[in-house]
Amino acid sequence: MEEAKKILVVDDDVSILDTLEMVLTYYGYDVAKLSRGDKVFEQINQYHPDLILMDIMLAGMDGRVICSAIKSKMEDMPVILISATENGATCLDRAGAPDDFVQKPFDVNTLIERIEHQLAA
16 A cells, blocks of 8 residues: 655644645545744654645744745745735746645645645656
């Protein structure tokens, strides 16, 4: 049996974290949740995720900056940013850009398709 892919979910909204954990677990993923952007690299080193799903607006931090730092150290790490406020097109055009962007509120099927696409790449 194939080992479940690991997804690190980073969002400062606990209800979003819990919802994403429930949905992703239902779809067979192993999920780790993180509510603080300043602990991302520590969690990456401990959990070794296959993909990172991260909000742009984190308490006191910018997910785009964290994404750029991740990409500078681990270019092949798939990162999908999620946001209710950011326009995805501008987010994907920057240096250190994420691999994909999903607008909140998101459709679960669309989110799962985007995750599966990145994990298959």
